[in-house]
Amino acid sequence: MDGSNLPEVRSTCAYCGVGCGVLLRPDRAGGLTVRGDPDHPANFGRLCSKGTALGETVGLEHRLLTPRAFARDVGWDEALQLVADRFRETIAAHGPDSVAFYVSGQLLTEDYYVANKLMKGFIGSANIDTNSRLCMASTVAGHKRAFGTDTVPGTYEDLDQADLVVLVGSNLAWCHPVLYQRVLAARQARGTRIVVIDPRRTASCDQADLHLALNPGSDVALFNRLLARIHQGGHVQPDFLTRTEGFSDALHAARRDDPIPTGLTEAEIDAFCDLWIKTRRVVTVFSQGVNQSSCGTDKVNAILNCHLATGRIGHPGMGPFSVTGQPNAMGGREVGGLANALACHLDIEDPDHRTAVQQFWQAPKMPERAGLKAVDMFRAVETGRIKALWIIHTNPAATMPDADRVRRAIARCPFVVVSDITRQTDTARLAHVLLPATGWAEKDGIVTNSDRTISRQRAVLPPPGQARPDWQILSEVGRRMGFGPAFRYRSEAQIFREHARLSALAAALGKDFDISGLSNLSDDDYASLTPTRWPVNGPGADGRLFGDGRFFHADGKARFVPVTHRGPAARPTRDYPFVLNTGRIRDQWHTMTRSGLSPRLSGHLAEPFLDLHPDDALRLGVQVADLAQVTSPVGRGLFRVRITDTVRPGQVFAPMHWTAETAPASRVDALVPGPTDPVSGQPESKAAPVAVRRMQAAWYGFAVSGTAIAPDVEYWARARTTGGYRTELAGCNPILDWEATARTWFDLPEAPVVTVSDAARGAHRLVFTEGARLSAVLFVAKSPVALMRDHVASLLGGEAGAVLSGRAAHGLADAGPVVCACFGVGRKTVAQAIRSGAARTLDELGAAVQAGTNCGSCRPELAELLRLHAPNGTRAQNAPA
Ligand SMILES: Nc1nc2c(c(=O)[nH]1)N[C@H]1C(S)=C(S)[C@@H](COP(=O)(O)OP(=O)(O)OC[C@H]3O[C@@H](n4cnc5c(=O)[nH]c(N)nc54)[C@H](O)[C@@H]3O)O[C@H]1N2
Ligand SMILES: Nc1nc2c(c(=O)[nH]1)N[C@H]1C(S)=C(S)[C@@H](COP(=O)(O)OP(=O)(O)OC[C@H]3O[C@@H](n4cnc5c(=O)[nH]c(N)nc54)[C@H](O)[C@@H]3O)O[C@H]1N2
Numbered sequence: 054m055d056g057s058n059l060p061e062v063r064s065t066c067a068y069c070g071v072g073c074g075v076l077l078r079p080d081r082a083g084g085l086t087v088r089g090d091p092d093h094p095a096n097f098g099r100l101c102s103k104g105t106a107l108g109e110t111v112g113l114e115h116r117l118l119t120p121r122a123f124a125r126d127v128g129w130d131e132a133l134q135l136v137a138d139r140f141r142e143t144i145a146a147h148g149p150d151s152v153a154f155y156v157s158g159q160l161l162t163e164d165y166y167v168a169n170k171l172m173k174g175f176i177g178s179a180n181i182d183t184n185s186r187l188c189m190a191s192t193v194a195g196h197k198r199a200f201g202t203d204t205v206p207g208t209y210e211d212l213d214q215a216d217l218v219v220l221v222g223s224n225l226a227w228c229h230p231v232l233y234q235r236v237l238a239a240r241q242a243r244g245t246r247i248v249v250i251d252p253r254r255t256a257s258c259d260q261a262d263l264h265l266a267l268n269p270g271s272d273v274a275l276f277n278r279l280l281a282r283i284h285q286g287g288h289v290q291p292d293f294l295t296r297t298e299g300f301s302d303a304l305h306a307a308r309r310d311d312p313i314p315t316g317l318t319e320a321e322i323d324a325f326c327d328l329w330i331k332t333r334r335v336v337t338v339f340s341q342g343v344n345q346s347s348c349g350t351d352k353v354n355a356i357l358n359c360h361l362a363t364g365r366i367g368h369p370g371m372g373p374f375s376v377t378g379q380p381n382a383m384g385g386r387e388v389g390g391l392a393n394a395l396a397c398h399l400d401i402e403d404p405d406h407r408t409a410v411q412q413f414w415q416a417p418k419m420p421e422r423a424g425l426k427a428v429d430m431f432r433a434v435e436t437g438r439i440k441a442l443w444i445i446h447t448n449p450a451a452t453m454p455d456a457d458r459v460r461r462a463i464a465r466c467p468f469v470v471v472s473d474i475t476r477q478t479d480t481a482r483l484a485h486v487l488l489p490a491t492g493w494a495e496k497d498g499i500v501t502n503s504d505r506t507i508s509r510q511r512a513v514l515p516p517p518g519q520a521r522p523d524w525q526i527l528s529e530v531g532r533r534m535g536f537g538p539a540f541r542y543r544s545e546a547q548i549f550r551e552h553a554r555l556s557a558l559a560a561a562l563g564k565d566f567d568i569s570g571l572s573n574l575s576d577d578d579y580a581s582l583t584p585t586r587w588p589v590n591g592p593g594a595d596g597r598l599f600g601d602g603r604f605f606h607a608d609g610k611a612r613f614v615p616v617t618h619r620g621p622a623a624r625p626t627r628d629y630p631f632v633l634n635t636g637r638i639r640d641q642w643h644t645m646t647r648s649g650l651s652p653r654l655s656g657h658l659a660e661p662f663l664d665l666h667p668d669d670a671l672r673l674g675v676q677v678a679d680l681a682q683v684t685s686p687v688g689r690g691l692f693r694v695r696i697t698d699t700v701r702p703g704q705v706f707a708p709m710h711w712t713a714e715t716a717p718a719s720r721v722d723a724l725v726p727g728p729t730d731p732v733s734g735q736p737e738s739k740a741a742p743v744a745v746r747r748m749q750a751a752w753y754g755f756a757v758s759g760t761a762i763a764p765d766v767e768y769w770a771r772a773r774t775t776g777g778y779r780t781e782l783a784g785c786n787p788i789l790d791w792e793a794t795a796r797t798w799f800d801l802p803e804a805p806v807v808t809v810s811d812a813a814r815g816a817h818r819l820v821f822t823e824g825a826r827l828s829a830v831l832f833v834a835k836s837p838v839a840l841m842r843d844h845v846a847s848l849l850g851g852e853a854g855a856v857l858s859g860r861a862a863h864g865l866a867d868a869g870p871v872v873c874a875c876f877g878v879g880r881k882t883v884a885q886a887i888r889s890g891a892a893r894t895l896d897e898l899g900a901a902v903q904a905g906t907n908c909g910s911c912r913p914e915l916a917e918l919l920r921l922h923a924p925n926g927t928r929a930q931n932a933p934a
């Protein structure tokens with residue numbers, strides 16, 4: 054069917070906190086086309102690989118489409134009544150603190166507001182916490198300590214206008230790709246310098262003038278040195294200092310602190326301090342390398358101290374800039390989604406704030422103390438203190454630290470409700486009640502991005518099956534629990550207006566979060582709302598705050614916080630000599646329930662991996678493509694080894710994305726004990742002591758199949774391909790009958806098979822056909838299977854002939870793993886274009902093979918390939934994007 058005449062609808066990308074505007078056109082067949090919204094102030098038409106591939110992720114195959122209770126499909130009425138009854142009974146028997154909600158920075162503002170209102174205002178407990186505890190909590194706490202409010206002072210324009218951008222614990226090129234492109238554009242336009250502070254050499258280092266590979270957890274020591282140098286050189290701004298308190302204590306602490314723990318040379322530290330000090334327009338961008346740390350809040354304040362001392366805050370091109378991760382991480386902070394917050398930046402432990410909100414909501418009771426933070430919440434589930442738990446829009450059985458323990462705790466909880474769009478996730482498998490939510494393209498609401506810009510998300514597809522928006526599900530449970538009048542919402546617009554009205558009250562109590570200018574939006578205004586940055590009333594007319602020296606502590610001043618180096622809570626030991634760092638890859642989103650559905654996103658990095666330094670690999674006797682067994686005091690995991698000097702000796706890195714659904718032995722959070730920051734309660738997800746050794750596999754395998762397989766072997770990892778799935782396999786026990794085994798795995802009891810075996814070498818190839826078409830193939834070997842994987846995967850459903858060789862058929866080029874997701878250009882294709890001399894720059898590469906010419910997310914990797922493969926004599930140029 055031709056959908057070209059359907060109008061495009063403006064919405065916001067489903068993924069990261071950049072909050073790019075998208076134009077969506079439904080194709081009438083359940084699909085979508087997506088392009089960047091040229092008018093959206095976050096992206097002006099740009100998108101990254103994930104945004105570009107959104108249309109590939111809206112299929113219904115994996116969707117939860119009906120409510121389920123105790124393993125059977127039920128109607129909404131039964132499901133909602135069951136949830137309401139069980140929560141009410143539990144509260145009646147054990148008090149309001151015996152129940153909890155664990156929610157998400159991916160909820161829309163309206164969903165989030167209703168969840169928070171139900172728990173804090175009507176159930177009367179503060180036991181609602183969010184995955185933002187694993188994400189932004191240290192920044193929230195650091196902002197509050199310094200500014201008296203949790204507010205990001207700057208705007209995205211500051212990145213365009215900066216002369217120096219410092220990325221601290223941020224892999225912006227992969228995690229906020231469109232902002233990274235804005236930084237690169239500024240570099241081209243005004244020569245903006247880039248410094249990266251990260252123990253790892255990441256894609257964000259590609260264009261950096263300086264990369265400081267500091268020791269994990271030592272950021273405080275580095276920024277303390279910077280503060281001392283700022284003072285020593287006479288660069289403190291005396292006027293601005295009058296708007297602050299506590300400078301001398303912070304300076305004293307900074308001077309006493311020693312930069313030795315950073316592991317950096319004096320020359321490196323000097324180069325950084327000199328550049329920072331001499332460049333007035335400096336933006337310090339920080340993210341999870343700062344937040345996810347047992348000293349994360351101190352890291353945040355160490356950075357803020359330097360900006361406060363120099364008055365470099367709230368003016369064009371300068372300021373500290375915490376980039377938010379999830380699409381509505383900021384909105385969650387606005388509605389008070391954390392257990393220690395109240396709506397609209399108000400504080401739960403302030404009696405005036407509590408009373409104001411209670412009156413506004415006409416709430417029966419309000420908790421007087423903060424509720425349980427995520428890690429403590431799941432401990433309380435474990436000990437049985439929490440007896441009913443509702444998990445919404447997040448997958449804690451995979452992403453909480455000590456994930457096996459969390460999984461066991463949830464499994465023991467007497468009553469677990471999970472609202473999700475995906476039928477099977479690590480968490481959904483543990484639910485007594487499963488509630489189907491509408492997904493990104495099917496629901497309306499608001500998100501707030503990293504620079505406080507409020508944007509509309511708009512439904513363009515009908516709700517599938519019986520799915521309902523999260524706010525409706527929450528409101529219906531609220532009504533059935535007996536809180537009728539407070540939850541009689543008819544629309545998202547009505548909820549948003551209520552939230553906006555409440556913000557007027559917060560403003561009257563001296564808070565900066567003020568969107569009261571939006572409280573009279575008509576339904577039509579709401580429907581057509583264009584991106585709007587808060588505060589909508591009050592200060593910050595140019596979108597920036599604090600430039601005027603007005604802060605939100607009682608005396609209107611900012612606070613310096615004295616901080617000293619502590620480093621990670623657990624240090625490497627003889628038994629666990631490595632530090633495990635974890636994080637993200639370019640083309641996957643968290644637990645891959647959505648991005649993992651896209652074949653082109655899955656082609657970039659198709660397997661969980663462990664980056665290991667060459668010296669360590671040599672010492673451990675581990676070779677490229679071996680599997681590594683990683684153990685920590687709390688768990689174990691198996692990962693494909695990549696030997697690379699992007700990590701330092703003694704440090705290893707593994708991505709967070711794989712789960713029991715996609716690679717059950719490779720759940721990285723099973724390894725992370727996650728001690729927490731004492732101030733923010735945020736777990737340390739990036740510095741777990743581990744041991745690494747080579748897995749002694751009896752055999753390795755690689756399979757391609759039309760349907761998903763989940764074999765019962767030590768290791769498997771599955772990824773989507775255009776025609777089906779590819780699965781990596783390995784086992785410790787010899788398998789005698791490969792044909793029988795493969796038939797079980799593929800569920801092909803009768804299909805014709807051709808087997809080629811070299812029993813002496815333990816090598817087998819099994820090719821299953823249906824008619825003349827290839828339906829599944831399995832390669833087995835005693836060592837890691839060497840094979841043109843992407844090529845073999847592409848043969849599925851086609852002629853069976855060529856595959857037995859495992860090499861590209863004559864005349865067919867093997868492209869290698871996808872590097873450019875937009876045009877599906879493989880690594881080998883790129884390397885060949887470079888080696889042939891056809892491409893010496895990124896632009897020439899684009900002209901030759903199209904790679905990097907659409908979203909640009911792959912340009913850092915293309916630049917790396919240019920360096921690697923440039924033929925002798927033609928020095929690859931590091932052309933800016
Ligand atoms: N492709 C993709 N993009 C995403 C997401 C995704 O899943 N996939 N998720 C989104 C979300 S929710 C978030 S929170 C953001 C996260 O965005 P980022 O924070 O940029 O991503 P991470 O890879 O988690 O971690 C960033 C870096 O911190 C470094 N690091 C580790 N320890 C330290 C340390 O002690 N000091 C310093 N200075 N650095 C350290 C790591 O080596 C890593 O490169 O990404 C968002 N964007
Ligand atoms: N080791 C380690 N662990 C980490 C991190 C790390 O860097 N290292 N990062 C942490 C961070 S920063 C974050 S943000 C978390 C993220 O971790 P999670 O939030 O647990 O991961 P997601 O995969 O985003 O889970 C979202 C879930 O919501 C479902 N969903 C999608 N759309 C909807 C909807 O509209 N409604 C509902 N109800 N459900 C929906 C999806 O199917 C999926 O199951 O992980 C944290 N864990």
Ligand code: SF4
Binds near residue numbers: 066067071102230
């Ligand atoms: S940078 Fe990419 S993932 Fe993030 S909002 Fe923009 S298009 Fe979406």
Ligand SMILES: [Mo]
Binds near residue numbers: 188
């Ligand atoms: Mo996050």
